[in-house]
Amino acid sequence: MLPHRSRLSVLVFLAPPLLLFGGGVLLPIVQSLVLSFFEWDGITGLDFVGLENYRALLLHDDVFRTAFGNQLVYLVICLLLQVGGGLLVATLLMTITRGREVLKVLYLMPAVISTPAIALLFQRIYSFEPEGLVNTLLGAVGLDALARPWLSDVSTVLTAVSVPEGWRFLGLYTVILYAALLSVPRELEEAASLDGANAWQVFARIRFPHIMPVFVTTLIMATTYALRGFDIPFLLTNGGPGQASELVTTYMYKTAFTSGHYGSASAISVIIVLECLVAVGLILLVLRRKAD
Amino acid sequence: MKRKQFLALAAGTASLPLVAACGGSSGGAASTAAAVDGEIEPRAISWLLSRPANGPVIEIMTALAEDYAAEHDGFSLKLITTPDRPSYIQKYETLAAANELPELFDTDATPFAAKLNSAGRMIDVEDLLTQLGVLEDFRPAALDYQRFDDGSLRMIPLEFGVELFWYNKGLFEEAGVEVPTTLDELTSACEALAATGATPIAVGGQDAWPLERYVAYQPFRIAGPDYVTKLKSADAAFADEPGAASAAWLAKLGEVGAFQQGFSSVGYADAQALFTSGKAAIYNMGTWELPNLATSALPEAMREQIGFFTLPVTDGSVTGADEFVAPSGIGVAVNAQTYDPLVRDFLAFVLERYPAEYAKSGLLGPTGIDPVVPEDALPIYQEAIGVAAELGEATLMPWDTQLDPATNSRLQQELVLLVQGDVTPEQFLSTMDEALTTNAPKYFED
Numbered sequence: 001m002l003p004h005r006s007r008l009s010v011l012v013f014l015a016p017p018l019l020l021f022g023g024g025v026l027l028p029i030v031q032s033l034v035l036s037f038f039e040w041d042g043i044t045g046l047d048f049v050g051l052e053n054y055r056a057l058l059l060h061d062d063v064f065r066t067a068f069g070n071q072l073v074y075l076v077i078c079l080l081l082q083v084g085g086g087l088l089v090a091t092l093l094m095t096i097t098r099g100r101e102v103l104k105v106l107y108l109m110p111a112v113i114s115t116p117a118i119a120l121l122f123q124r125i126y127s128f129e130p131e132g133l134v135n136t137l138l139g140a141v142g143l144d145a146l147a148r149p150w151l152s153d154v155s156t157v158l159t160a161v162s163v164p165e166g167w168r169f170l171g172l173y174t175v176i177l178y179a180a181l182l183s184v185p186r187e188l189e190e191a192a193s194l195d196g197a198n199a200w201q202v203f204a205r206i207r208f209p210h211i212m213p214v215f216v217t218t219l220i221m222a223t224t225y226a227l228r229g230f231d232i233p234f235l236l237t238n239g240g241p242g243q244a245s246e247l248v249t250t251y252m253y254k255t256a257f258t259s260g261h262y263g264s265a266s267a268i269s270v271i272i273v274l275e276c277l278v279a280v281g282l283i284l285l286v287l288r289r290k291a292d
Numbered sequence: 293m294k295r296k297q298f299l300a301l302a303a304g305t306a307s308l309p310l311v312a313a314c315g316g317s318s319g320g321a322a323s324t325a326a327a328v329d330g331e332i333e334p335r336a337i338s339w340l341l342s343r344p345a346n347g348p349v350i351e352i353m354t355a356l357a358e359d360y361a362a363e364h365d366g367f368s369l370k371l372i373t374t375p376d377r378p379s380y381i382q383k384y385e386t387l388a389a390a391n392e393l394p395e396l397f398d399t400d401a402t403p404f405a406a407k408l409n410s411a412g413r414m415i416d417v418e419d420l421l422t423q424l425g426v427l428e429d430f431r432p433a434a435l436d437y438q439r440f441d442d443g444s445l446r447m448i449p450l451e452f453g454v455e456l457f458w459y460n461k462g463l464f465e466e467a468g469v470e471v472p473t474t475l476d477e478l479t480s481a482c483e484a485l486a487a488t489g490a491t492p493i494a495v496g497g498q499d500a501w502p503l504e505r506y507v508a509y510q511p512f513r514i515a516g517p518d519y520v521t522k523l524k525s526a527d528a529a530f531a532d533e534p535g536a537a538s539a540a541w542l543a544k545l546g547e548v549g550a551f552q553q554g555f556s557s558v559g560y561a562d563a564q565a566l567f568t569s570g571k572a573a574i575y576n577m578g579t580w581e582l583p584n585l586a587t588s589a590l591p592e593a594m595r596e597q598i599g600f601f602t603l604p605v606t607d608g609s610v611t612g613a614d615e616f617v618a619p620s621g622i623g624v625a626v627n628a629q630t631y632d633p634l635v636r637d638f639l640a641f642v643l644e645r646y647p648a649e650y651a652k653s654g655l656l657g658p659t660g661i662d663p664v665v666p667e668d669a670l671p672i673y674q675e676a677i678g679v680a681a682e683l684g685e686a687t688l689m690p691w692d693t694q695l696d697p698a699t700n701s702r703l704q705q706e707l708v709l710l711v712q713g714d715v716t717p718e719q720f721l722s723t724m725d726e727a728l729t730t731n732a733p734k735y736f737e738d
Contacts, residue, residue, distance in 0.1 A: 042385065042388060043408055043411050044407065044411065060730075123557070129552060129554060148553075149554025151554065152555065152556045154709070237556075237557060238378070241714070242705045242708060242714060255698075257382040258698075258701050259701060260697055260698075261698065
């Protein structure tokens, strides 16, 4: 227990960031929650409709359902690329000694490029006419039959918009996981090797359990980012063709700023917040079960 | 295009909390008449607009604002421009909801604008133009395009154009097709063109409106301009004959490969390049692109090849061959809440000089003044200008200015799927009718 005076000073120092957080994050969430019980077009007055916005979204809105499913696929692809790919690359980095720093910087590079630049880049990469990188490569190895307008084909577009987001932050998670791997005590690994453990066993029994806390943090970060993912799909396809790459977030944006249904859009934003909380809760729950 | 989209996006997301914060503070019932008393007090005013950067409208307005500022110390006109239309609309609607629209803002006569108008947030432009004594100078068609359904005029047109089908004579010859006179002939022409390996029609799907024009063509020929007027308030259905014919026709166009592959993610400039580089045979575009299509700006190989035809008819068409899309572009609305003697005086200054200046740009203007055809124009330039003089009575109103925003954005999405063959015409019609009955009442209840 802290003495009285220093408890007061802790409070004094914690209050400003708390106020900022409350005013900048909590207050808008509460406002969205309130607005989600109303119908509002931005011009005329507010109409209280109770839970009608939620009912319409969950029961009658086929676009919302599609967007929700798409967001889950988007989440899986991002997690695979970011956390899975990040772990793989970090482990591989551990095995080399020369050029590590250069590679780390190179992997991290996309994370510092601005989103519109990445969107432009991938628009060209996926382009069909004029032929972009993907289709050129396919042609070069004789797979012309697979060449297609990746961003216009309803069966490929969702993957096509998810990959840039995954690729973009691959380096960030690589660096975090790499730093964690560095902290694994060498003696333990060596002792295990002496006892006859192979590389996989060293990874699965020693390294991975050791970096678990960091891994959970990266998993939570990547999950919440992917559930809020918006910019690249919005810039690349604006949710199209049809609703094939519509995410809950892009749909929320359109509902508010194109359709002018601010109440319904607020309901979607509340659902996104809940979605993130549930996802984080699930991750923690599963891991706690495992730990017990 | 992408950068601009991002800017609008940034503006939109930045104002997200703002939108949540400003519930219900919609505008008071300001007087919408154009008369206003008092001293002119020069200040900085802003114009939220969606026009091509460095286009004639922006250049002329900037120059006129500078002239006005020279006489009125302290005046300046700040332009907030978002040429990319979908991004613009998001920005404009967000600002409207936040009650932060500037003195002047661009808008079409959409249901959203009608709501703003009924909330008393726009000045009566008919009254303003009458008081300034310039109403008679405007082309009636240019004014009519800006009017709401009840005939009220709240936007000033700054442009005028007719939309034509530009075509490549060489590619037509190669495919052995004639200029189509009916919409069905257009389909068979596309089929023949596709067989030669050319792209029949270049369309910029990313902007959404170029493809949306096509959905309006069959209904305009079969039922005239009334269909969409009834449709938007759900007094008619997409599944009715004109809509059904349109869906079937578009599906057929998609089936014969009329549009370039991957058209839905192709931008405005790329689509035009596809045509001007001689790869695509047909390009549906307004006369505002004449400087790029009918002057020495056009690649040399195309200059002999380019021709145009107007919107084909159908058998038993109720509208004539001289009736099609003749828009006066997005109009300028005057914010009633910030309207004062200065705004009025500035508009008087501008409207007196603008038409003559605009004619010098070589484009058809909103008034009757003939454009000055540029020296490097191809003969077809004058021909295209001439079409405007022979327009019929009825005008095809683009559907994106007619439908409520939610139905409209659903239509834009579903059209892509329909043309790509991802949904059948029946699915398209039932999806659209459902979207319409859900969303239209929110805009057209009264």
